[in-house]
Amino acid sequence: MAGVPRALDGEKFYYLTPLVALANLRYSEFSSKYRDLGLKTAIRVGTGRIKTGRKKKLNTDIENADIIVGTYEGVEQVLRSGSAKRLGRFGVIAIDEIQNLSEEERGSRLDGLIKKLRIISSKSQFLYLSATVGNPEELAKGLRAALVLHDERPVPLERHLVPVSSPGQKIRLMAKLIGREFSETSVEGYRGQTLVFTNSRRRCHQLASALTSQRAPVSPYHSGLSYERRRSIEAEFVGQRIAAVATTAALAAGVDLPASQVIFETLAMGIEWISPAEFHQMLGRAGRLGFHGSGRAMLLIEPGRSCSRAERRTEDQVAIDLLSSGIEPVSPIYTHEDLIEQVLADVSTFGLIKTGDLAKLQDFSIGFSSSLKPIIEELSKNRMVRKRGDSLVITPIGRITSSFFLAVDEGIFISRSIEKGRDPLSIVTGTSVFERAYVSERLQKGIQQLTRRKTSTRFFDSDILELLLRPKRRPSKWFQEIIWRISRDLLRCGCRSSPNCDCPPRKLSEVVIELRISGMDPDEISSELFKRYGIEAYPGDLTEYLNDTVRLGEAIARFADVLRKPGIADRARDVYNRIIG
Known part of the structure; x- marks a missing residue:
């Protein structure tokens, strides 16, 4: 790992990933792998604080660690709080799954994080990692990085398109495919295991029940399960005690289970067809280097089936489109709200910054393109920043809004509600509601x-x-x-x-x-x-x-x-x- 030599020389190695689940896996891996070298590993995530039973104790002391595994938001929160010094002296910063720059909800935040880190640690080495970038040359240029491109997949992948005529036939075929894969052992000594992708959490349970009744031991696995239950299923899968898990397309990026086969039970995600980016992400789960000699992807499609009334394309047409699709280009897209959030985050990170330096900071972004003047006026009007000569100063209201990842209108709503004497519980539910019912x-x-x-x-x-x-x-x-x-x-x-x-x-x-x-x-x-x-x-x-x-x-x-x-x-x-x- 590139960051280890510099960590041994006293510079910190940061490994950033988009999901808490992946951060936990890398934390465990690095802790055991580099302990004998005398390196301390810590974790920095937007960790849950709800007490739900026994949890493994994690080292969160980033100031005294040599290797820090974190989520994007975990490290960003330290910056927005004005505590960049806590992050220490950077040696290498590895940012995994860089294709998340294209995510609608998180792309601008990742772009903003990279921008600030490049200013704060200009002498550090940055590594941007991804297997699904359609415009690598363009992205490397925007990030001012040298491109290291590997065109060949380390584990060969077979792709099969299989038409089925009925749901019953699909279940029987899946059970057969899962059973056949589980009965085979790779040269490396691992049994073949399967990820079954479907379109809803409820369907995960239905499939697991139906397939298990067909003598194919399958467990449902999705983000709605408790943390303890997910870890239990992960242990069963890694221990090769179950043949497969049924999961959702939405969790594909967070599944790090060593499967040799993926089965697409449907090409829908909710009431929409999966996108090429999601499809390639799921394909990438089949075949793990060091575990399997090859990977296999099975697309079980029902010709003529549609996922919704509004969708004209049928599943067989979608399958052909996906199989012939290339990997999509990566580029962050900013809404007006994203622009405001990122400028506020910049000012909050530095506390006080000259407007000229703020403008220069945006040169390190690959997606920010807007005049700063109206954004600064809006933030100033809403008491988020204060003008001081040719500089901007973060206000206490602005610092809280930014460091807690609140939208500006949410910060305004909360502060006004407090001034009106509203009860905190009503302010909470006026800001965020439980929608997954x-x-x-x-x-x-x-x-x-x-x-x-x-x-x-x-x-x-x-x-x-x-x-x-x-x-x-x-x-x-x-x-x-x-x-x-x-x-x-x-x-x-x-x-x-x-x-x-x-x-x-x-x-x-x-x-x-x-x-x-x-x-x-x-x-x-x-x-x-x-x-x-x-x-x-x-x-x-x-x-x-x-x-x-x-x-x-x-x-x-x-x-x-x-x-x-x-x-x-x-x-x-x-x-x-x-x-x-």
Whole structure:
């Protein structure tokens, strides 16, 4: 590893990755691999603070470590807090999965992080890693990096397109393919294992159940599972005790399991076809150097099938398009909100910066292209920055907004709500709501019996809420009780547009937080939501939301301190400490 020699000479080696799951894997790998060299490894991620049972103790002391594994946001948060000195003297900075520059939600943030690191550590060596960049020469030029290009895949990959006529035939064929792969052992001594990609978390469970009944031991594996359950499945897979996992396209980038085969059970992700970038990301999971001599990808397609009414292309047409597609070019796309966020992050990182230097800083970005003047005026107007001669100074409000990764309008909403004396819990749910609530299979079956048509699985879908509020036929007793509780707890409000307003998700979010404060863990909250409302909410999603409420609660407390509202600050700290558990 390129950063190790310089780490041995006293310079820090940073390895940055997009996902906490991948950071945890690399942390474990580097800790054991380089311990004998006398190198200390630490981890810096936007780690969850919700206590959900026993967790492995991690070294988070980045100031006294030689190797730091982190997520993009984990290191960015240190910069935005004005604490760049904590990161130490950089030797090598390796940024993995650089194709994330094209991500709609995170691309501009990654671009901003790289920009600031290149200024702060101009003498460091930067390594940008990816297997899916369609414009490597252009990207290397933008990053001012030398291009090292490997055209050949280290493990050969077979790609097979297999038409199937029915869902039943597809299940039987998958079971056969998984079983055949599991029965083979590579020259390296590893059994063949499979990743089955499908389009929803619920489908992961359905496939795992159906395939296991066909004597193909398969486990569901997705981000909605609890951390402990995911780690258990990972251990079973690495230990070769299960033949396959059924996972989603959305988790493809975070799956680091040594599979020899991938099966596309569908080419859809939700109600859309997967993109070429997602397809190539999933293909890349088949065949691991040092584990397998070759990889295999099986596309099981239903000719003529469409993923939604709005989509004209059929699955067989999509398959041909994907197989003939090249890897997409990588380039960050900035919205107006992204531009504002990044300028605020720049000022927050340096605390005080001349406007001329701020303009020069943007030269190190590969996607920022906008006049700074209107952005500075907007930030100044909203009390995020303050002008001082030819310089800009970060304000306390601006520092909190940036370091907690709040949008400027969210920072404004929170500070104004505090000034009006609003309760911290209502401020939290006014900023972030729990949206990943799904109609359970039992509730969906009851709804479909009433409507006699296929319905959405999203609980907050307008048609679902209308039906629950005003059912057209007399439902069963269980269904009546569920509707009564949903109406009483989630749908009663004075909005003219009810139930198609913001109140139902806010009310459910309050229920989730109150259940957590009462002492329930995410698994228990999941069970309670099903019991009360027929809602399916995965423990992993609940944990993620509760961690977000802790982030917001801490931000609210900091805002309240600055605005001299000690009562609200104390209440906010009490709330988020009780949510942490």
